[in-house]
Structure formats: C-alpha cells, structure tokens
Amino acid sequence: MHFASDNSGPVPQQILDALARANQGYAMGYGADTEMAGVTARIREIFEAPEAAVYLVATGTAANVLALSTLSQPWQTVFCTLPAHILQDECNGPEFYTGGAKLTPVTDAGKMTPDDLRTAIEGEESRGVHGPQRGPVSLSQVTEQGTVYSLAELEALGTVARDYGLPVHMDGARFANALVSLDCTPAEMTWKAGVDAVSFGGTKNGCIGVEAVILFDPALAQQFEYRRKRGAHLFSKHRYLSAQMLAYLSDDLWLDNARAANTKAALLAEGLCAAGARLSHPVQANMIFAALPRGTHRRLFEAGAAYHLWDGGLEGSDEELVTARFVCDWSLPDSQVQALLSLL
C-alpha cells in the first residue's frame, strides 16, 4: 500500500529495455547522441512546435531552476503560489540559479486566479528601482494540491502575463497526468495558452530520472546550454537520458502511465469519500488530499500503508481530523487501492 509519492515506484520494463538498446557501441556524448535527435523530433511533433528547443536533465528541480533562470533576471521576482514546489521544496535552488531572484506567492491556494496574479503584479509596481522587478509567472500543472488548471484558466493567466510582458513557465512535473485529465493537446496546454517554457516531467511518471525543458522561443536555446553546463547538469553519457525519454514518448507509454495513475487516484478518492473522508481539494489527477480521523491514520499505518500526513501528526485524540496526501503512481495495482480501502 504505497501512496507516499510517485517517485517511489519502479519503472516500466520499456524504460529498462530502452537503456539496454542504447547500450550498443560508441556514442557521442553531451547530447550529440542519435537518440536525442529522436527526442527532439518527437517532442516538437507532440507539441506542434517545430522550432522549439528541447533539452534533457535528470531532476525536476534542475528543469525548473534552469528554465526559470533562463526566463528571469536576478533583480526580478517570480510569481507563483505559496505551495509551489519551487518555493517550498527546492531548498533555494531557484534563488541560486537565478542569481538571487525572489519568489512572490500570489496566493496561499494551490491554484492562482487571474485576479491573484494581476494584484501581485500590480503590487510590484510602485517602488521603482527599490523593489524587486516583475519577472516570470510559474504555474504548476498538475498543482501541488492535485488540481489541474483548465485550458480557460491557463489562457486567462497567460493573458495577464502577456499584458505585463512577463514570460510564463509551467512546472510540468506531472504534465502527462494533467494532460490526460484535461484530454487536450500539449500545444493547447502550453504555448497556445501563453506558456513560454515547460519543465516536462518524466521521472514521476515512470522514468528513472529524466525531464525535458522545452523552450518555445529558440532564441533562448544558447544561454540555456551554458546554464545547464555550468549547473553541472549536462550528462556526458547523454544517450541514457535520451533513451528513457524516447521510450517514454513511444507507444503512448507516457499517456498510459498517467491514465493508470489518475484512474487509481479516482478510485481511491471515491472509496475514501465513501468511508467518510473529506477531500481538501478536487481530485483531478493522481494526488489526493483528504482528512480522516487520527485514529484511522494510526490504524492504516499499523497495517503498513505508506503515505504522508500533511498537517497534524499522530499525537492527539483519535477523533480529530488529520489531512493526508495520497499519491498514486503508474505502477500501483488495483489490489493495493482495495487493500487500503478495505481497512477503512
């Protein structure tokens, strides 16, 4: 019963097979491998973006901080939400890579609204050279609360950003989960809605460790390469990154994995609600935040369930509600969901 994270499960056999296939003979390093040419072509095709620059790195934080630093200046602030991964979970990596830019939370919620964004942007207006300057907008899709921006919401946010001439970054650590949730095209969810750069996640959805950074403006490509190299994120044996990503994007593996994860989460959410749990946020992808009595959590943990409590802990009365995060990954069998539910 593993619901702790979508980075704790195994990878599908296709990924291992792809590594084995790539492991033949000699290959040029540093991204000049033939697999990478395939990755670039495939991503341009999927995103309907024939000019996009595409790069691979091994961690989601690397994708985010490199993308953000490419879109910003050190004297600017990045507009994001308070729960954003870049603000909460990257140990000041964005500040490090941008050379000291700030992050301004425009809302405490998981999703920002156009009004939130506009108000925050306006708030950085009046102090001239003294305050931080307006910088990129960063949107997490899926959000850190398991919700998904609709296309209309994305477009509205993109419009606000464009009104102020600010670029938009999408933290797509769970890009595929959002995509299948919306049932739209990658282009619709990104550049057609005003997104300039995407952290396109592979790791949480079945890869060993690979994320693409997609820059729709190829003029940013050159500086990205320098930023990646000096950040120590350029792989010499790059073919093993490329091979993962190519397999991930082949035969709909990425979409199938995401659908599997989302489906399990829907099943689990339904069961939790049926058992009386209160959902903190709508369940729109593969993460569930739900409040259960502390006594229930105790029982689940004792039975071997693995997941994180989000507020409160195990100390206290049995009756008090404690919120937990359940994450379903691609590999989770139905039987584990049922096993958890049967304990309720």
Place this chain on the structure above:
Amino acid sequence: MHFASDNSGPVPQQILDALARANQGYAMGYGADTEMAGVTARIREIFEAPEAAVYLVATGTAANVLALSTLSQPWQTVFCTLPAHILQDECNGPEFYTGGAKLTPVTDAGKMTPDDLRTAIEGEESRGVHGPQRGPVSLSQVTEQGTVYSLAELEALGTVARDYGLPVHMDGARFANALVSLDCTPAEMTWKAGVDAVSFGGTKNGCIGVEAVILFDPALAQQFEYRRKRGAHLFSKHRYLSAQMLAYLSDDLWLDNARAANTKAALLAEGLCAAGARLSHPVQANMIFAALPRGTHRRLFEAGAAYHLWDGGLEGSDEELVTARFVCDWSLPDSQVQALLSLL
C-alpha cells in the same frame, strides 16, 4: 576505432542488471534507499574510513563543484593546474557553485609540484583583504594529461597544503585508473596523503552516470546535503544511482574495468611509439597524448578512427606534427587497438 573519450563506450551488463534488480517494488527516495546504505558501507570499507560521509551525484562536474564549494569560501581561490578540468571544462561551474571563488593555476603543466604550489600560495599572501584569500588545493588523479601522481608526490603536496591550513580536493574522475596504475590502496591515495574530499568517478569507467563525493570529515556532511539539493543534484529515484555504484564496487568491476582500459592504453602507446609517434607525456593510465604527422591523422580519420586533435588541425602540410589525444575505455577490444596501429 573509438578513442575519443572514455564517456562514449557502453556500460557493462552488470550495471544494467543492477538497475533491473533495483527496479523491484517501492523504495524511499532521495538517498534513503537500501542500496545507498550498501554503497556507504562499501566505500567506507574500501577507503578504510568508517566515518566518511558519502554522497552520490550523476555527473563529474557536479561532484567537483559541490565538493569544492563545501571546502571553500567565495572570497578564496582554488589552487589547481592550468589544464585542470575544473578550470577548462566546467563552464565556470566552480565559480557558480562557490559563489564566486577564483581558480588560480599554479602551473601550465598537468601535474603541479610542491614548489609550484608553495609559490602560488605564497603569492596570495601580500595584499591583505584586497586579493583573493587562499583556498583549497584541487588535484586531478589521473591528471588531464594522462599522468598519475605518485604517492610520494601526493604526500608532498598534502604537506604543503597542511602547512598553510588548506584543504585538499581530489578530482578522481579516473580514480580507479590511477589506483590500479599505482597499485596502492584508496586510503593511501587519499586521506593518508592529506586529501579531504574526493570526487570518486564511476561514469568514465563503466557506469551510466554516477559519481561519489567522499568527505573524510563528517562535519562537512550537513552542508553538503543542502548544497546538493539546492544545486538540483539530489535524485528522487536515488536507488538507480546507488545500484550503479554498488555494482561498480562489487566483484572488483571497478578495478577490472580500469585495468582493462590502462592495459589497452599501454598497448596503444607502445604501438604508436614503434610507429614513430612522440609521446607528450608519460602514459600512466588510459590516456595518450602523442604527436604524429598531420598526414597520418588524415589517413586515420579517413579510415574511421575517432579521437581528438589537441593542438593544430587538419589544415596544413602533411609533415607537420600534430598532437592528438587517444583515450581507451574499459570496453575497447584489443582488435580496435590493433586496427588503429595497423593503419600506421
């Protein structure tokens, strides 16, 4: 005939097998995997350093820049050689990670002598707060010219560093190649000679992408963890790094690979000399720098040999000597060495 780099060959089956073995069930992320416990234990055993802190990252540059930043302050300078990888080939990564420290080349040669080092350290003495302050010494073992510091040389350099209270870093991207060349213990080549931190390479010697940073002073561990995370080098699915390193250190794979590479290089060097080439530096590991007439290079390239010219290019007279770098990796078959030599 692939002599371009030791990062262009395949990895041994043991590494792929280890990934497959690690790909079972659920595992805690971020280094809390059970394989990592094995890695730490094994490295402590190999290095006879029961207290050492051990961390994994995926690139050699990451290992170097994280180790150096842990040993230095932004107002210091790192003493290294002019050809050092950290100076030439990391696109200002050390300056980035250290927050702006300098690199001072103490010699144009591949190896620094104790006199070189002492003179350079003394040279940073007289300007008080105005000049950069003295910082760590960084030694590449194998050096970027394919030579190997003897234990006596390392100890003499360690003594100079200790005289000034400066820590010593070893860039061991080709650590195993040096070790089998010296036929000594890892402890002798590191902490017994005064080395405080090691970038212990796996990638160039048969891994997909994994390097260990070994800190003999465990008091440095905590800050290293923060530096690795904010540098975006902490892997969520860390078990796949651990598995590689564990396989690498099992059944003498690391030593066998290094011996194979060094042996091929010795064979190739002998053949090159027999054919009239002039070696630029003693061949002590798996790299050869040799001068051949330009016409010979043209002939070899046309026949499909892959390696880098180091000075001069293909334009010019046939007779002029042009230096090339030949690198032998673990996987290179004897037949390829013979094929190259037969062309001479």
Place this chain on the structure above:
Amino acid sequence: MHFASDNSGPVPQQILDALARANQGYAMGYGADTEMAGVTARIREIFEAPEAAVYLVATGTAANVLALSTLSQPWQTVFCTLPAHILQDECNGPEFYTGGAKLTPVTDAGKMTPDDLRTAIEGEESRGVHGPQRGPVSLSQVTEQGTVYSLAELEALGTVARDYGLPVHMDGARFANALVSLDCTPAEMTWKAGVDAVSFGGTKNGCIGVEAVILFDPALAQQFEYRRKRGAHLFSKHRYLSAQMLAYLSDDLWLDNARAANTKAALLAEGLCAAGARLSHPVQANMIFAALPRGTHRRLFEAGAAYHLWDGGLEGSDEELVTARFVCDWSLPDSQVQALLSLL
C-alpha cells in the same frame, strides 16, 4: 514642508566640520585611519561591548545585506516582516549577498510577535533537506511603520530565536530614533535582548552617508571584512566615513537629532489627529502613517507639501480616505510642521 523622507534634508554643520578636520595631511586607507580607531572605541563604549567588531559602510542597504550574509547560509531563510526594508526596498540585495537565501515574512504587520515568529520557524521544519533551512531573524527598529519594539518585545523575540539557535539582526536605520523613544541604553536594545548584529544607521539621522555594522561576536569579523571588500563597500579614503560617524557620536549629536525628529513627528501627529486624520499605527518615532480625505491631500500638495501617499492615489473622490506617510528629519523646523497643520 518636507516630509517625504529622512534622507532628503541637509546634514548638520558638525558633520561638514568633521570632514574638514579629517582633511589634513596623509592618512592610511581602508579603515586604518586614526578616526576609525576612535569610532570603534566610541561604539564599544556606547554599546558596553568591549569586544564588538565595528565596520563602516556608506549605505543602509550595504549594512543590512553584509550583516545578513554574515549571519546566514545560502540555503536558509531570513525571518522578517512583510513591510521590512530588506524584503521590499533592497531590490533583491539580500538574496544577492547571501548567495540565494530566502526571506520569509512572518507577518503582514510592521511588528512581528513572538507567536508570529515561532509559527514561521516551526513552518520551516518538516521538509528536511527540501525546504529552505531556518536562518536569522531580522528586526527593524524603528519598524517600517514607525513603531518601536519595546524592550520586553525585543527580549521575547530574542528568546524565540535563541530557542531555535537562530541569530538576530537588527536593521537600525533609525536606531537613534528608537533609542530615544524607548529611553533605554543601546546595550538593552541590542545584545542584552539577544541581538547579534546591528545595522547602526547614521545617514537618516544627519550624516552624509555612513552606517556602522556592529557584530557582538568578534569571531564573525574576519569574514565580514572579506564580504565588505568583495561587495565593493570598502572605502579607500575611509577617514571621511570615520569622521562623519565620530562627529555623529560626539556631543550627543545622534541623540539630539533623533529627539528633534521624534518631537516634530509627535507634534505633527497631534495636529493631524486634531484635524481629524486617522493614524494607521501608533507614532513612536519620526514617521507617521495617517489617513486623510483625498481632497485634503490635493490641497496639501498644491500648497507645496512633500510626502508620499502609501495607498491610493490622487485620482478619485474627494472624500475617500487615502493613507500618507509623513517623515520628520532632524532638521525640520517647527514652522514647517505648523505650516502644514495650518493648511488642514
């Protein structure tokens, strides 16, 4: 009628005279001037801190960012208030100098409470290496809203910081204004209450441009010197900084100036209230935030009054209340206060 800022008035003759006195013959540069020895001795005496390290810089932002970087690590966050100068008005200078540390606002108010602080510190606890780590607490005394922490408040905040082992910085851009407001000793307002480092302002209270950084732990002195130099804040002709500070601290000039400014502010606040203005915050030093009908602001501006509107602008109905900031500097004559009040 100049109430825009306490950096827009002239300096007292004593400061100019001190520059003229210092302008005799030759003097060692970079802080080795004899005046600086006097400054250090005087500040140690005033603060009852015979071991304190004392440095001069020319801007308040320099004092803040150098002090904060000395107390923090790049992976930490600085706990401050939302209106804090370091957060709002230093254009990411703290992020730059600290190498990428964050600033966490613990409250939207001008003053933080011990509860605010404790809650914020606890909030940075649960994410291990992923979140920013806990760093220094920075308190503005006078606050950016013109209020002054009482000694009891300072001590309570210092106790919270000490509970977590966190150092405390005081942004004392208006240190003297706070001191005379509290009628306490500098020691009571700083190290006795748990403050580790002070930005001790001179510029806003009558100097041309000089601030002292006082480090009560002399072990921090060495690194501060390197930080100041590489930040380009070490003056070659340092005697002219020293001379200002020495004159400022002589014959109670600093205290007299602060009392004059505070007295004018009290007078103005009383008059504003009598005229129906609503104070946003208690007036405890030399700054007033007060709401007046927009029509009144229009009238005052037309009559030549200089001050800043804090929220809202001149567009809109006459009746709506708009908040303004009035700052009184040492040099402000009573007649200007009366002139403003007579317009109401």
Place this chain on the structure above:
Amino acid sequence: MHFASDNSGPVPQQILDALARANQGYAMGYGADTEMAGVTARIREIFEAPEAAVYLVATGTAANVLALSTLSQPWQTVFCTLPAHILQDECNGPEFYTGGAKLTPVTDAGKMTPDDLRTAIEGEESRGVHGPQRGPVSLSQVTEQGTVYSLAELEALGTVARDYGLPVHMDGARFANALVSLDCTPAEMTWKAGVDAVSFGGTKNGCIGVEAVILFDPALAQQFEYRRKRGAHLFSKHRYLSAQMLAYLSDDLWLDNARAANTKAALLAEGLCAAGARLSHPVQANMIFAALPRGTHRRLFEAGAAYHLWDGGLEGSDEELVTARFVCDWSLPDSQVQALLSLL
C-alpha cells in the same frame, strides 16, 4: 614624504566647498538631485557623447564590478592582464557581481598587446559549451604599472575586440592622469577607440569617494540601475556624490590635479634615475616602479618615507635590488619630492 598611494592624501578645498553648497535645504534622493543632472550633462559634454548613460558610485571597485557585470554573462570570461586591479585587488568582487564569470589574464605584463588579446580570445574557442565563453575585454588606463596605452594601442585592441563582437571596459581609476599624459580628448581615449563602458575615477585624483560609470550604449542603462541598487551602491543622499563630481569636473580641477600628480612623478623619476635607480616600466603618469638597493630603502624608511615595496622585503643584503612603487597624488608638494631625493 608620502608616496604610498593616491588615496592617502587630502582633497582640495573645492570638494569640501561643493559639499557645503549642496548642503542646502531638501533634495530628492537616489540620483534625482539637481546636481546629478549637471553631472550627466557635463560628462556627456566632455565625452562628446550626448546619449551616454552616467551613474555615480562611491568606490572604484564598485564602478568596475558593476560595469563588468553589465557587459558580461556568468558563463563568460573577462580578458585582462595579470596585474589588473580587477584580478588582483578586488577580492573576487568581479566574480561575485558577474554571477561567476572568470577572469583570463592574457599577459603577465601591465599592458596587453593586440596579439596577446587575440591569442587569448582564440584560446577560448575550441571547447564548445564546456569552456568559459568569450566575454568583455577590460583595459586599465593608466595601467597598474604606471604606463599609458597610446591611442593607437587602444584602437588596435578595440579592433580585436570588435572582430570577435566583444565589448570593451576601461578601468579608468586614473583616467585623468592618462588623459593629460596623452593630451587627447576623452572621446578619443574611449568610444572612438572602441570602449563601451568606462569606470571614470574621481577618488584617486582628489575626490572623497566618487566614481562615474559611463555607458556609451544607453540600452544598458536600465539593467545598470538594478545592478547598482541590489549591489547596495545607490546612495539615498546622492547629492553629496554629485556635488563632488561636479566640482571635480569644474574649472579643470580634474585636469589640473592630474597634471600636478604626473609632473611630480616625472620629477621624482628623473631624480631616482639620476641616483642610480632602475625603472621597471616607463613612467607615463603618476606611478613609478623603481629598483633600488635594499640598504637605500632601509634608509628612506627610517627617514620617514612612505611607499610600498613591490617585490622582496627589508630582510637581506644591503646591495640587493628591491623594487618599490612610488605614487604621487595631486596634493604632493615639490618639497616632499626633493626631500626624498635628497636622501638618496
């Protein structure tokens, strides 16, 4: 007998008078003072550059590091000489402000030649994304060895830079001394020769502490303002910087001071040579590097002469030659030169 530095003498009365004049009534802060408008107009006139952006800071290092960071990217290297102030005497300030750029010395000499520069630029060509990228060229005029680039030399260096599309920075800490030495116009010595940004020194030539940064491309102005602010180099009471610079540029004070200093240096050099000293470099401005027997230095120091030994110290045989640096500032009376010479 003060020859230690041109930052250890007093300032002329005109500078103090200007401060007193500026000390009237209220003035807008942060560069919006009326004096600054005069400074900008005057510098544009002097440099025949009606569009140039002009900013003031208080230290020469601030001028250099802010100018260099405006012209470079963190992944580039700055081409300079080995004795350059930015390399030797700014405690890694350039690395800090540029976000980690490197400095590449193109020669050990005080002056670089076009060949030196071209060779160094070519040397940063072959390693693609791995090496540092080519960045700005920084020229010190006067050089750190007391020599002055001729207009022809500057133009030739500017041509090399332009061939590679690299911007040129001039460290003009002793700009006026060079200008009167060449007897040319400021335009000829800067933008007409290909210089893009100038650190225009005031401090070493009679000001208390003020330097202008002149950017001939006004498109760089906006980012410079942000860099200056976040570097904590924007003065609130800016009028006192402006007043110094305006007085400095009035009534030929800057030129008169420089001529006085250069004249004394010529006199001293002549006398030193007559007494048997060997000049290390041609004396073209206000600095002299000369070798004298150690015994002579001992005698001079005992008699109260103040200057720096450049290599070697006071320990050793009387006969051995030891090189010293003598700097003449604007205020040095002839009598002091004579006093020194009379001791020889």
